[in-house]
Amino acid sequence: GAVVSQHPSWVICKSGTSVKIECRSLDFQATTMFWYRQFPKQSLMLMATSNEGSKATYEQGVEKDKFLINHASLTLSTLTVTSAHPEDSSFYICSALHVRAGVLEAFFGQGTRLTVV
Amino acid sequence: GEDVEQSLFLSVREGDSSVINCTYTDSSSTYLYWYKQEPGAGLQLLTYIFSNMDMKQDQRLTVLLNKKDKHLSLRIADTQTGDSAIYFCAEIPLYNFNKFYFGSGTKLNVKP
Numbered sequence: 001g002a003v004v005s006q007h008p009s010w011v012i013c014k015s016g017t018s019v020k021i022e023c024r025s026l027d028f029q030a031t032t033m034f035w036y037r038q039f040p041k042q043s044l045m046l047m048a049t050s051n052e053g054s055k056a057t058y059e060q061g062v063e064k065d066k067f068l069i070n071h072a073s074l075t076l077s078t079l080t081v082t083s084a085h086p087e088d089s090s091f092y093i094c095s096a097l098h099v100r101a102g103v104l105e106a107f108f109g110q111g112t113r114l115t116v117v
Numbered sequence: 118g119e120d121v122e123q124s125l126f127l128s129v130r131e132g133d134s135s136v137i138n139c140t141y142t143d144s145s146s147t148y149l150y151w152y153k154q155e156p157g158a159g160l161q162l163l164t165y166i167f168s169n170m171d172m173k174q175d176q177r178l179t180v181l182l183n184k185k186d187k188h189l190s191l192r193i194a195d196t197q198t199g200d201s202a203i204y205f206c207a208e209i210p211l212y213n214f215n216k217f218y219f220g221s222g223t224k225l226n227v228k229p
Binding site for chain 2: 004006034041042043044046049093095097103104105106107108109110111113
């Protein structure tokens, strides 16, 4: 149980186009999901907190208009990278919190490798 | 936000023990976690420790928590090549029980 599915696993797009990444909690409801960007030097950077039914909370330095987040249901959050540039190429990971066996855990999607050419 | 720090790299030989260290700043941490990330994949929970514990053992894994020094370690006994991955420590502060703070990750390389 407690699976978070992310789609697509990888995507290549042209500069200037938009790309949508989906994050689904498959067997639990998630009012809050998190979007991370992972740089080549491996550190995770929290980009934003996605809140079901309300606006996302963005971390400092993350452009709201460039990284559009929509959390339309209790099991789905989407991240849209708009007007993509090569510097947006990265590994994007989502996560959702869920209590399993009495312990709060962060469950992660498989990640999406975005390459902008 | 809270600071969670880890060394970036660790290299060991197969069969040796690996010790990955983590320091954090928040004294109100409730749970502390170790996550494992294999290449090209998301993070998977490896183990966790509650803040009122000093040690937790789970098969080849031993977690030690020194609350006074705010130091967390993960020891992997008899390290195998399949243990090669990035290991992240994470904590949840008491004042914000809805946000994980992750370290930068330690890349463990196991040489055969």
